[in-house]
Amino acid sequence: MNPKILLFLTIIFLCLDTLSDALLGMRMADQDEKTVRIVLECPKKIKIQKSVNGNSLHIWAPKKSPNFSMRNKTKTITSYTHDDSNTVRLHFATTPSIKKDFWILPGKKYPFFRYVIDIFLNHPLVKKVQIPKSPPIRKKRILIDAGHGGRDPGTIGVGKVYEKNVTLKAACLLAKKLKETGRYVPILIRPKDQSMLLSSRLKATKKAAGDLFISLHADSCSDSSVRGLSLYTLSAVASDRQAARLALKENKADLIMGVKLESEIPEVANILIDLTKREKKNLSSKFAQHLLSKLRYRIFLLRKPHRFANFYILKVPGLPSVLIELGYLSHKKEARLLQSTRHLDNICSGIIEAIDTYFKMEIHEPRS
Numbered sequence: 480m481n482p483k484i485l486l487f488l489t490i491i492f493l494c495l496d497t498l499s500d501a502l503l504g505m506r507m508a509d510q511d512e513k514t515v516r517i518v519l520e521c522p523k524k525i526k527i528q529k530s531v532n533g534n535s536l537h538i539w540a541p542k543k544s545p546n547f548s549m550r551n552k553t554k555t556i557t558s559y560t561h562d563d564s565n566t567v568r569l570h571f572a573t574t575p576s577i578k579k580d581f582w583i584l585p586g587k588k589y590p591f592f593r594y595v596i597d598i599f600l601n602h603p604l605v606k607k608v609q610i611p612k613s614p615p616i617r618k619k620r621i622l623i624d625a626g627h628g629g630r631d632p633g634t635i636g637v638g639k640v641y642e643k644n645v646t647l648k649a650a651c652l653l654a655k656k657l658k659e660t661g662r663y664v665p666i667l668i669r670p671k672d673q674s675m676l677l678s679s680r681l682k683a684t685k686k687a688a689g690d691l692f693i694s695l696h697a698d699s700c701s702d703s704s705v706r707g708l709s710l711y712t713l714s715a716v717a718s719d720r721q722a723a724r725l726a727l728k729e730n731k732a733d734l735i736m737g738v739k740l741e742s743e744i745p746e747v748a749n750i751l752i753d754l755t756k757r758e759k760k761n762l763s764s765k766f767a768q769h770l771l772s773k774l775r776y777r778i779f780l781l782r783k784p785h786r787f788a789n790f791y792i793l794k795v796p797g798l799p800s801v802l803i804e805l806g807y808l809s810h811k812k813e814a815r816l817l818q819s820t821r822h823l824d825n826i827c828s829g830i831i832e833a834i835d836t837y838f839k840m841e842i843h844e845p846r847s
Contacts, residue, residue, distance in 0.1 A: 500525045502540040503591065505567060506550040510597065514578065515553050517569070519594040524582060527594055531576060536569045536598065555600055574601040619838060620664045621657055622689035624792065625650035626696040629674025634699040636808020638815075645817045646695040647672060649805060652820070653693075653827040660831065677791050684795045691766065691834065692800040694792050697817055699809040706810040707781030708826070710770055711802040712763040713794065714787035762799035765841050769833040770801065777829045778822070779806075779813075803830075 503520040510516045519527065519538070528539040543565055551559065554572075561567040569575075575598045583593040625646040627633030633642025647669065654665035666687050669675050684692060698709070767785050774780065781804075793800040805826060806813040816822040 501542045501544045502527075502547060502565075503544045504548045504550075505538075506552070507556055507569070508552040509555070513600045515555055515571075515575075515598045515600065517596040517598060519596075520591045521594065522591060524592055524594075529577065529580075529596065531574075534571050534574055536571070536575050536577075538567045538569070538596075540565055540567075571598075571600065575599070576601055618662060618664045619691065619834075620666055620687065620689040621834065622666050622668060622684055622687050622692045622798075623650045623654055624668035624680055624684070624692070624694040626694060626792075628669050628672055631674060634697055634808050636697070636699060636814040636817075637703075637811045640808050640814050640818060642697045642808060643672065645697045645805065645808070648818075648820075649695050649823045649826065652823050653695075653830060656824075656827050656831055657834075663834070680792060681795060684798070689798060691837070692793070692795060692798050693830070694790075694800070694802040696802060696804050697806060697808050698804040700807055701809075703809050703811070705781075706807045706813045707779045707784065708774060708806055709781040709784045709786060709804045710767045711786050711788055711790060711793075711804070712767050713760065713790060713800065759797055759799055762841060763793075763801055766799055766833065766837045767801050769836045769840075770803070770830065773832040773836070774826065774829040777825050 500523065501521070502525070503522065505517065505519050507515060507517050517536075517538075519540070521540075525541055530537050543561065547561070549559060549561070549567070556569050557572050558570045559568060578597040578599040580594070580596045583595060585591055625643070627641075627643040627646065629643075631643065633646070635641060650667055650669070654667055657663040657665040666689060668680055668683050668687070764785075771780070771784055790802055793802055805823075806817050808814045808817065
């Protein structure tokens with residue numbers, strides 16, 4: 480025989496003999512939701528050792544082929560490593576345990592021995608740490624009272640415009656826009672054209688437990704040239720004769736329905752005439768200032784637009800409250816504007832901006 484051929488065959492024989500107990504390759508795949516099958520390929524049956532350490536499976540063989548390869552078809556094995564120590568390390572997402580292992584002999588279609596290890600995946604015995612959730616920010620409750628209603632039309636303006644209709648339209652629009660912000664819960668004290676005593680309004684307002692109270696009205700004046708939006712906050716002493724006149728008119732609204740205010744609201748004298756509660760007065764005045772700053776460039780304001788008077792409707796204990804006179808129905812142009820959805824929408828947008836600023840600057844609470 481040719482010496483070169485003999486040398487070549489000798490080298491091949493020695494290589495095959497060297498690799499006869501070497502691990503050729505490994506593949507991993509899912510059998511079911513909790514079982515992973517690992518198959519090791521060898522030229523013959525060899526000694527294979529295995530152990531579980533935490534979330535890892537260690538597999539040791541006498542040697543590995545220089546062409547040793549691994550194929551992973553399961554996501555439960557997060558990573559794998561093999562080094563010169565002939566140990567393969569498989570890292571699982573959960574704790575593994577060896578379910579069974581066995582050999583498959585070579586066949587016509589597959590010439591190698593296969594060592595099969597079925598791994599059962601346990602859920603890790605780790606106590607879940609309960610992270611306390613921050614409580615959701617409570618949405619502020621905005622109480623909106625549309626003045627007058629039912630048998631009490633309020634002011635009847637130019638063109639027979641009823642104050643009760645203007646205030647209800649404005650109140651419903653404001654409630655709709657507040658709800659759309661997702662930051663507030665609007666509550667209508669008078670949701671429809673109905674007669675409501677001042678005592679009923681006060682009781683409903685107290686029961687609603689709101690964060691802010693807005694009473695909507697529309698004024699009138701013997702001088703048809705007077706126009707403009709104005710704001711009123713509670714005070715035992717009126718800021719001027721016009722404020723005193725307006726408070727007297729609004730406080731007598733129940734007389735139209737044949738009811739004396741004093742007989743219906745005996746608690747007013749006791750509860751509230753605690754006008755001197757500074758916090759409420761101060762917050763009401765600050766809210767009024769924010770309203771003026773947001774409305775000033777949107778619509779026409781009355782001269783000296785922030786005034787004070789003794790309005791019963793503003794006497795809910797501890798609740799910052801403002802009465803808004805949307806304008807004068809005795810003024811021809813303003814009466815027409817106050818029937819316009821566009822004009823009322825503009826006012827409502829300014830009110831919402833003021834509410835946002837009020838809670839941000841005065842109450843110092845983040846919005847939801």
